[in-house]
Amino acid sequence: MSRNPEISIVMPCLNEAETLAVCIKKAQSFFHDNTIDGEIIIADNGSTDGSIAIAENLNAKVVHAEQKGYGSALKTGIEAANGTYIIMGDADDSYDFIHLMPFLIELRNGYDLVMGNRFKGGIEKDAMPFLHKYLGNPVLSFIGKLFFKIKINDFHCGLRGFSKAAYKRMNLKTSGME
Template sequence: MSEIVELSIVMPCLNEAETLEVCIKKAQSFLSKNQVSGEIIIADNGSTDGSQAIANKLGANVIPVPEKGYGSALRGGIEAASGTYIIMADADDSYDFENLMPFLEKLREGDDLVMGNRFKGGIKKGAMPFLHRYLGNPVLSFIGKLFFNIKIGDFHCGLRGFSKTAFLKMNLQTTGMEFASEMIVKSKLNNLSISEVPTVLSPDGRTRPPHLNTWRDGWRHLRFLLLYSPTWLFLIPGILFMVLGFIASTLLVIQPVIVEHIMLDIHTLLYTASLILIGFQFILFYALTKIYAVENGLLPKSNRYDKLFKYLNLEMGLILGVLLLLVGIFLSFYGISIWKDSDFGNLNPSQTLRIIIPAVFTILFGMQVIFFSLFFSILGLKNNQN
């Protein structure tokens, strides 16, 4: 019978001939010295410099991955892995493949995802560009911790370990560098246990420039974090806009507001009323994004998601929308009555627009609530049938 593989060491590879051999030999040394039953998988993403021949000569398992991208290569290699646990790292000799035991020990203890932390383990001189070290990584890690309440200090360490079972639960989809962020976020969203261990980052052993593009890949990480957190992208800004717009509009409906020597009047009221509608649009996008993401398996379903359909239903939306419409119609007739009292002649804009702007606003707001309620109820049919 074939020996059970405990650990698969996966390296993405795209023209890594300069450093691939030393990485494979270090990984083999680790497995041998620590008597770990393992395999080394080279996920080749279309190398043209003979990397495949180097890996085959050293007995590594080469997995061709035709779909381009860092995430694609890793996903192809991980899916082909037969180990209970998987440790992944770049094949540029920046991580020490002979010092993987802290990761394996954490995995054996039951942790689902074990992250390396380069800021705790040490970053050697020239190993990380200034912008990455003091701007990119700290900012993106802070955003990730804030958005998803993940208590790790290095979101983008390329050296990490996880169980094959945990990987399957993550259901990772991205193809580029944002694959690293998706792994952490999906682990958190699926309630997987995450820990970290210090790791040392050494200078890249290659003479050619790295595949990583600072601004492009940094944006892809940020974009992913935003899209996977509709609460921060849509809901919180939407609530903030609506609250600020409502407070400002209420004050301006009562009377003009003077700030030092500047008088804010009906023209400002038009903008503040619009701010409420913009905020409501943000909240609508939050709900629709949440539904789409859950129903397409991008985000896991939660109890709060089920409550969304319980409390936000067609009947409640129609009642609220009709009430807003009635308020708008009443204010419109009140404005017409004022116009009639002046024999439909000239009016004082500062007075009448304090009525007409809220009238138009509530009519528009009411119609949006009604239409959204109808659409939301259609989306909820499937949910109600479950």
Template sequence: MTESNKNVELSIVIPCLNEAETIEVCINKALNFLKENNVSGEVVIGDNGSTDGSIEIAQRNGAQVVHIDEKGYGAALMGAIKASKGEFIIMGDADDSYDFSELMPFVLKLREGNDLVMGNRFKGGIEKGAMPFLHKYLGNPVLSFIGRLFFKIKIRDFHCGLRGFRNESIQKLELRTTGMEFASEMIVKASIFKLKITEVPTILSKDGRSRPPHLRTWRDGWRHLKFLLMYSPKWLFLYPGLILLLISTLLFVMISINPIHANKLTFDLHTLTYCGAGIILSYQILSFSFLSRIYAINQGLIPVEKKFLNLFKFFNLEKGLLAGLFIFLIGFLQSLNLFMDWRQEGYGRINDLSASFRTLIPSIVMIIIGIQTIFLSFLSSIIGTIQKIKYLEEEN
């Protein structure tokens, strides 16, 4: 049942790729739900290139079919969502694993003002054989935990395929992923942009098809994890960088003063060298955190945060160059002092290698970090210019 834009409250969106076995029952359940609950709406099928008669079945049963050339679960859904007329949208898979006749809890939550309503299969119930063992006890729980940890989202089932959302709110997120990670992107960006999110129990039934699902456990699991990491610079770069910097610097300072003796173990010059490398590496990782945040803001992947942009008032190109030059000069002068000592000894063998290396290694670390700071200042200034201009214009 399709009505004018003004009267369509709910669009039920179903992605489809050769789903002739189950697409008809899904459409009929969805249409019956709309009729029995007096909800004005439509059923929209996002077809991703079906060749088994799915398109004809969908059209024959009263669904609108949108042809999506770009391959992928996310691409099929986004194409269908853009073609939908409803104020609200509920999306679900075409394998008859979700009951489209039981959508009222989603509709009620959306009417209450929520932007995204997730189904929770672990609370609603998972029928025997409906979810593979690895998905049920490893993949979904682990990835959902990571999502909650990284983004502070109180959602227990990150990957439930049945979910409802406010059309206008989701369109503003400009979702981009075309594969299975589309499910994670929707939740993550909804959280980042402060949309109102809730969840309702839903039942997962056994797949109604005779063929294997499109989902690939390890490939799609990695794509979800990769997406979560890429959208969380803090957990990918900042926190690992800070931990490595803290440990490396603490040991570096202690060993620079005197070797550390622990029973039969002695931590001396070799450990000092590795700690110096750890400081340089951690500085690079923290630089990536800073740069990736600027880039993400420029690309609209995360919202503008004035607290972060205020850094540009204190950390500009000139100050960065001066800081880098200062650090470089300290290291250079230390190295020059060592060179003068070596010269006094006739450029021969250095007698006190231990003391010499306790000066040499810190000087090399400072020279490298000083040079990195200079180039980091230039790069951050280049990629931050666009957003800085926008911010200053808003301030004025």
């Protein structure tokens, strides 16, 4: 019998033992503090540093991507997710899984995709290379907004939420998603 939580948090993982426990505990706090039925899925991509044991000890569901690569790990994790909504984010503690309520509110309001914005929330010193922060990402985000007429200000933010139904409509055939 599979459980159908409201939200699945999917974290791709490749040797994230230093930060994985922090990320899982933040996600668990988000569920607990907001009385949300959720699951945490660690999509492992061949970790050899104890990440799998850390995830299992913290009661996260671990799935193993057969193909190597970030996109393959994400796809494996998303397909294993049972939630109505999915939020994906890296397991390196670059995103704060405690503050996901704005994502969930927008998803509950019917949006199929909600993206984070590192520029609005602040970027830690040295977390993003200078050229990416001041040229690459802003220029590419501007071009995307111009051509697609959407209000996304950080096209490259890895913290994203979407409905499982929207993911199924994409009907992805390839192993990569990035």
